[in-house]
Structures are given as structure tokens and as C-alpha cells.
Amino acid sequence: MTYMLCRSACEKIEINSMKNTNEQPIELQTAQDLILDFCSDLEVEQVPLAESLGRYPASELVALSALPGYDQSLRDGYAIGTGGLVAAQHSIHSFQIVDEVAAGDTRKLVLGAGSAIRIMTGGLIPANCTAVIPEENCEVTGSTLVVPHFFPEPVKTFIHPRGSELAEGQVIVPKGVSLSPEHLIVLAGVGYHTVQVIRVPKIRFFCTGSELVSGTVAKTAGKKFSANSPLLQGLIKRAGGRITTSQTVEDDQEAVATVISEMLQAGCDILISTGGMGPGKFDLIEETFCRLGGKVIYSSLLLRPGKSTLFGILGNTLFFGMPGPPPAVHLLFNELIRPAILALQGAKRSIPQKCKARLIEDLFFPKRGLARLKSGVFHLKDANCLVRQAKRTETANCYIYCPAPQRKMRKGEMVTVHLLEPASLCT
Amino acid sequence: MTYMLCRSACEKIEINSMKNTNEQPIELQTAQDLILDFCSDLEVEQVPLAESLGRYPASELVALSALPGYDQSLRDGYAIGTGGLVAAQHSIHSFQIVDEVAAGDTRKLVLGAGSAIRIMTGGLIPANCTAVIPEENCEVTGSTLVVPHFFPEPVKTFIHPRGSELAEGQVIVPKGVSLSPEHLIVLAGVGYHTVQVIRVPKIRFFCTGSELVSGTVAKTAGKKFSANSPLLQGLIKRAGGRITTSQTVEDDQEAVATVISEMLQAGCDILISTGGMGPGKFDLIEETFCRLGGKVIYSSLLLRPGKSTLFGILGNTLFFGMPGPPPAVHLLFNELIRPAILALQGAKRSIPQKCKARLIEDLFFPKRGLARLKSGVFHLKDANCLVRQAKRTETANCYIYCPAPQRKMRKGEMVTVHLLEPASLCT
Numbered sequence: 039m040t041y042m043l044c045r046s047a048c049e050k051i052e053i054n055s056m057k058n059t060n061e062q063p064i065e066l067q068t069a070q071d072l073i074l075d076f077c078s079d080l081e082v083e084q085v086p087l088a089e090s091l092g093r094y095p096a097s098e099l100v101a102l103s104a105l106p107g108y109d110q111s112l113r114d115g116y117a118i119g120t121g122g123l124v125a126a127q128h129s130i131h132s133f134q135i136v137d138e139v140a141a142g143d144t145r146k147l148v149l150g151a152g153s154a155i156r157i158m159t160g161g162l163i164p165a166n167c168t169a170v171i172p173e174e175n176c177e178v179t180g181s182t183l184v185v186p187h188f189f190p191e192p193v194k195t196f197i198h199p200r201g202s203e204l205a206e207g208q209v210i211v212p213k214g215v216s217l218s219p220e221h222l223i224v225l226a227g228v229g230y231h232t233v234q235v236i237r238v239p240k241i242r243f244f245c246t247g248s249e250l251v252s253g254t255v256a257k258t259a260g261k262k263f264s265a266n267s268p269l270l271q272g273l274i275k276r277a278g279g280r281i282t283t284s285q286t287v288e289d290d291q292e293a294v295a296t297v298i299s300e301m302l303q304a305g306c307d308i309l310i311s312t313g314g315m316g317p318g319k320f321d322l323i324e325e326t327f328c329r330l331g332g333k334v335i336y337s338s339l340l341l342r343p344g345k346s347t348l349f350g351i352l353g354n355t356l357f358f359g360m361p362g363p364p365p366a367v368h369l370l371f372n373e374l375i376r377p378a379i380l381a382l383q384g385a386k387r388s389i390p391q392k393c394k395a396r397l398i399e400d401l402f403f404p405k406r407g408l409a410r411l412k413s414g415v416f417h418l419k420d421a422n423c424l425v426r427q428a429k430r431t432e433t434a435n436c437y438i439y440c441p442a443p444q445r446k447m448r449k450g451e452m453v454t455v456h457l458l459e460p461a462s463l464c465t
Numbered sequence: 466m467t468y469m470l471c472r473s474a475c476e477k478i479e480i481n482s483m484k485n486t487n488e489q490p491i492e493l494q495t496a497q498d499l500i501l502d503f504c505s506d507l508e509v510e511q512v513p514l515a516e517s518l519g520r521y522p523a524s525e526l527v528a529l530s531a532l533p534g535y536d537q538s539l540r541d542g543y544a545i546g547t548g549g550l551v552a553a554q555h556s557i558h559s560f561q562i563v564d565e566v567a568a569g570d571t572r573k574l575v576l577g578a579g580s581a582i583r584i585m586t587g588g589l590i591p592a593n594c595t596a597v598i599p600e601e602n603c604e605v606t607g608s609t610l611v612v613p614h615f616f617p618e619p620v621k622t623f624i625h626p627r628g629s630e631l632a633e634g635q636v637i638v639p640k641g642v643s644l645s646p647e648h649l650i651v652l653a654g655v656g657y658h659t660v661q662v663i664r665v666p667k668i669r670f671f672c673t674g675s676e677l678v679s680g681t682v683a684k685t686a687g688k689k690f691s692a693n694s695p696l697l698q699g700l701i702k703r704a705g706g707r708i709t710t711s712q713t714v715e716d717d718q719e720a721v722a723t724v725i726s727e728m729l730q731a732g733c734d735i736l737i738s739t740g741g742m743g744p745g746k747f748d749l750i751e752e753t754f755c756r757l758g759g760k761v762i763y764s765s766l767l768l769r770p771g772k773s774t775l776f777g778i779l780g781n782t783l784f785f786g787m788p789g790p791p792p793a794v795h796l797l798f799n800e801l802i803r804p805a806i807l808a809l810q811g812a813k814r815s816i817p818q819k820c821k822a823r824l825i826e827d828l829f830f831p832k833r834g835l836a837r838l839k840s841g842v843f844h845l846k847d848a849n850c851l852v853r854q855a856k857r858t859e860t861a862n863c864y865i866y867c868p869a870p871q872r873k874m875r876k877g878e879m880v881t882v883h884l885l886e887p888a889s890l891c892t
Contacts, residue, residue, distance in 0.1 A: 091699030142675030226692035248569030265653035272518030
């Protein structure tokens, strides 16, 4: 599938090296599948365990040793063996305290009949120990331990046996799953100090637009401050990618060609542009990309926003040509580029997860024609999922999906939402 | 409230400078309230907009200028004014194309009657313009523009008027809310290049336990690898805190006192310890903390895990004494320390949000007595919230709350869950 697409893209370029105007727009999901087809694992690197949270292991991680590694006490108290003086009531036992085991003590002690050894939480259980009696259930007079509420067969021994949590060789983290705090706990416990993970992709981007000004230039009618540059820097960092450079470029083929060439030469796994997409004669990304030998995989989606968005490859670099409006960049970043950033690290699940929610306000769209994704605020109430459209400066946590033929979605209707990160709430 | 508590803590220390054994355990929510009482905003710093995602503004951020800043075109097409030749059908107009406005062109053009000006998306709308006709609805022959489907009163003008999104002075981000991609878009648009944010807290931690080994030392029965160190490093980084140092320390009062003193002297907003909590005679954190002049705010929670956990203050530093088991550290970090990290930055909402979910498996607890929080996997299905207990090496995304008297929670029961970050799904 991948190969065929590359080939057809090449053929297309041979036929028309400037611009491919006949390309059929495709569905969002098809676009996502195509992108993931081009994402194979990047190289492996070794990182300290303390820096591995959120990273993806190079292969499944297994227990290097059993967990716990030795029989250990679950309480501060007294390790007792067999025997002990039994008082008349048959429920009071007494033992002679003969030693003390702190956590970290590596001596292999043996409990004699009628003896007890003081032990700390985490301490190594002596041989012949039948139970640890928590301190709060003991009475100590001199070196005599009295256990008033002791039964010959204690319900709970407070011994954490070797290997009871994990056997040696057992899988801790499967391939394709990012490392979580839970994993770190177990990995540290079985002796991982470093882990082999897949490196994060290097990303470069440029924002086109002669109307864009940056720095602290005074604003003039006709000029705008670039929002895409800070937006993309934030989004890439949050998605775990590594930004190497970014730049603002004039709407000019030569300037764009120079930037693309320089960024490719400097090396990047993902190259992103904003602006310069669409039908106007000033729209220049696709033409420049093709002229430089880029292979277009698709250049139009059956989606609004996103109608004008390009995905292609240039050597080993994935190229995303995004439209100019920042809300479209935000959406397409989450639906297309973030999945690529994760998939290049071997993530098994990378596209935003979908779930159903009940719309709590009517939703209208000005135009019929294409499917839409609208920024939404998803929330839970009394164990139900509710959603409404996000306001202009409100933080969205999902996109509400509106199928192509619809222009209205009514309050109370069940709709599909795409959840933003973390995408782990849906089955 | 805060003052009274500090005072009572001081008095308690005067009476018993070594250890306060009579302190009453408190509920989790009381503990959270007490901690937040001690969290006031740290100092303000200025950061580039591109590095501000997730940070908290020092004060509400308002629009420095209107958005958009000028009347701009929403399409590549033709700006038309009044007049134009009308054909017999009354629906075909023609105009003379007299100029061209690229995005970024700052000339203040004026449209004469019967004239049209080619304009790009984002271009400055000329004076006297009534509408922009998108390119795809136009026919151009030489310098003549023909609009076949033009109506005297177009439904949509494709003009984005100055100030239609935001008026100057309008609030973009309220105080206490973290900066999101949506905010960055608007802030950039109105001319923010940098933002005043509250600095992130400096955090130091140490892990006590003579049984702990670090580095690549071979494992011996009786010794364990420290899981809390990589765990806390990951959790602190993910919560946005700045880790300055961390250390492993023997179970020894002098060693602990030295580490606390050194870390305080080097400066930190939050100091965390793990281990050395609980009733045994080797449990040393509270004693050492008090000896150094620390004021204990509480030292026991009505919660499992968390029964033995200390919160206190030492100078301007918040001190959290956590128990040793890593799962308890994980839970208490999320319920107590992460809220403090956010609240010190001025966050309005910082404790994990609660919601209801249906239990899909029975849940048993070995002991009666204290309320419990159990790691859970929360998910959505058909717009319903479901939850089950997390397996040992599975990534949890919530805690399931079990009230004090209960030992069993049945499949199908509605339970309360505390959602882990992001905590923005509940109302």
C-alpha cells in the first residue's frame, strides 16, 4: 500500500512536475491511515529511568528479577517462629527477642523455637519465620515479647514473599505503550536503571505569509502577528517532539524553496509549513514542494477545516503543509501530526480516541458540503458524557464531529467527539 | 485559618520538641484545604509566548488590540464595490480589475464604482468594498471580472471586520487558568510576544531507607532498588515543577537532618521525603523535622494509603513527608503535592477532579477502618463512565474512592473516582 502510493505519487510528479490539480480529496481516517503507513520506528537510544516517563520502549520490557527480590516484612514489628510460651487463655503467646533486623540488613538470620526478632518494614524475613506481628499488636517488657491477640494460625502473616508480584521474565511494558509512573515503579524495583527507548522525532517548521510580522514590530493595518509559530512550538513540545528550528517566510517560491532545502539539509524527521495552501495564485507550498522532488500523498481532505492540507514525503522526511488559520493548524496538528510524532516512536495508539457524548446546545454550520470538526468542551456529569462547542478563547478538550450532509445538530443529540490528549479514556 | 494552624503547630512544638504523638488524623479533603492555605503565588517572571503553554499568568491577560486588527479578506478572490455592469438576467455582474492586494500589503486602496481588486486571504480590505467574491465563483477574462452567481446583497461578504473577534481590553485568559493552545492563538494575534507568568516551584526530594541501593550495584537479599527516585523525578517534571536535587539517605537522624538542612539552605519551595514514616522506632522523619524547627500541620490522614504522611512548614518551604511504598507516593503526590505545585503558580483548580462512574468488577479491601483510594482504569463507553481496578503494571488514570466503613464494592455500583491529569473533564 505504502509503496504503491509512493510510486503513484512519483508518476504523478513525472507527468506534472508543477502541481497536481486532479487529486481526489480523501476522508480524514484515510489520511490518518496513509500517514501512519509512512511512520516506522526511529532509532533506539538509552535513557536513565528517571527521564523515561512518557517515552516508548524499543521492545517489550520484562522483569530482570523477581519482585519482591526477597521475602520481606510488610510492617514494623516482630518476626516470630514456632513455639513460644502459651498462657492459660491459649491466646497469649510470649517470645524471647534475640535480635533486630533493620531494612537494608543483609544477614541471613534463623529463628529458633520460642524466639522473636524485631524487624522493620522492608526487612529481610529470617528463616523459619511464620509471621510478622505488627508492633501495635505487641507488648514488650525487657527482652520479652507478649502477643495478646495472637492465634496459632494468623490470618495475615505480613510477609511479602519473593516473586509474589512479578516473576522473573514477566512482561512489564508491552511494545507500543508509553512509560507511565506505574511502569517506572516496577521497572525500578526489578533493577532497571536505564531503558532502551525510541528517540523522539526532530521537527522543523516554517510559517509562510508576507502579512506576518514577528518580534516587537508595531502593528500596521495589513500586517498580522504570527500565531502559528508560538502555537506550533507549544504543541510540538507538548506532544513530545523535539523542535530544532522554526522560521517565518515571505509568500515567495524562491524563499520557500530555500527554507525547505536548508531545513532538509540540516536534517529532520518531520517538516511542517503553515499558510500558502489553497486555490489562489499566491498559494505556493504544493508547487514548491513538488519542484524540490517531494512526493504528494494527498493534498486535500474531505474535512473542514483541512480542505487544503498536504501530506507528502521528501527523502526520509514527512512533510505536512498546513493551511494558515491557527485554529485549523491546531486541529490538523492533533489529528495528523501528533499521531505521526507518536507513531515514529512506535506508539500503538496515536490518533485521537473517539467517544460518544450528548450535545447540550444546538450547533449550526454555515455551509453544507464537507464533514466538520468543531472545537468542543467535553465533560462528565453523573456518569454521563456531555459536550458543547468551545468559545473563542476557551480551552477545548475535544472536537465535535459533524458528518458531511448535516448543517444542524440539536441539543440532546448523541454526537461523536474526538478526545484530545490524553487519549486513554475510551475503549 | 492558616495563621491559627501555624500557631498551634508552633505551640505544639514548644511543648514537645521531639514528636507529636497525639495529633488527630484528618480527612483527605481537610488535608488538601490546609495545604492550599499555605500556597500563595510565587514571584512573577517574563517568558516568550512560545514557551508559555501550560504556565499560569501573573494576572488576567487582556487584548492589547482588537482582533482582527483590520478588516481582512477571508478568501482568495476579488474585492468589489458598488456598481458593475448588470447583464439581462440581473444575476451576472461584471467589474474592471484595477489592482491586486496580497496578504501583507499595507496600501490603503479605495474601490471606485464598477471596479474590483484582486485580494488574497488575509489581505487588507479596500475602502468602499461591499464584499469579497471567492475566486471559485468568478470568471476572469483579461482585466474583466464576471461574477455569474452574484446577488446585489450577497449572503456572506467574506470580510472579517476589525474587532469582530475581540475588542481591545477584553479578557483573554483569566487569572488562575493555565495557558492553552487556544489562548496562544489569540494572545499572538493581539500582539503578545512575551507573557508575565508565575514561576514554577523549585523542588528537592530525598528518599530514605538503608535497604535502598542505587546505581548498578548487584542486588542482595535485604537490599532494594529505589523506585521513588525515578518515580518522583518523572511525576514532578510532568506536573511542571523544577527538580533541583534529589538524594538517597540512610535511615539515620543525623544523615536526614544534614540532607534537610542542606536542601533548605540551597533553597526550595517544596521539600519531599519518602520513607521513614510510621510508628516504628526507626521512623525518623517527623522527629528530625521537628528538631530542625519544622512546624507539623498534620501527620496522619484518615486514608489508606496515606495514614502516615506528614505536611509541615520549615521557613518558607512546604515539607511533605511521604511513606515509603512507591504506589502510596504516586497517589499522595497526585492528591497533595501536585495541587501544591499548581497552587504555588496561582492555579484556581488544582486538586484531582471527582466524578461518578459505574464499577464493572467487584472490588474488595482486606481491612475495614479507613477510607481508601485504589488505582483505577476509567473509560467511556456509549457515553457512560465505567471504572475498574488497575492491574499491577497497568497505567492508572484515576483513583476509586471507597468510604471508610465499606469493605466491598459491587459490580454495577456507582462509585466516586478522582481523575488524574488532565483534570478538566468534570463540571
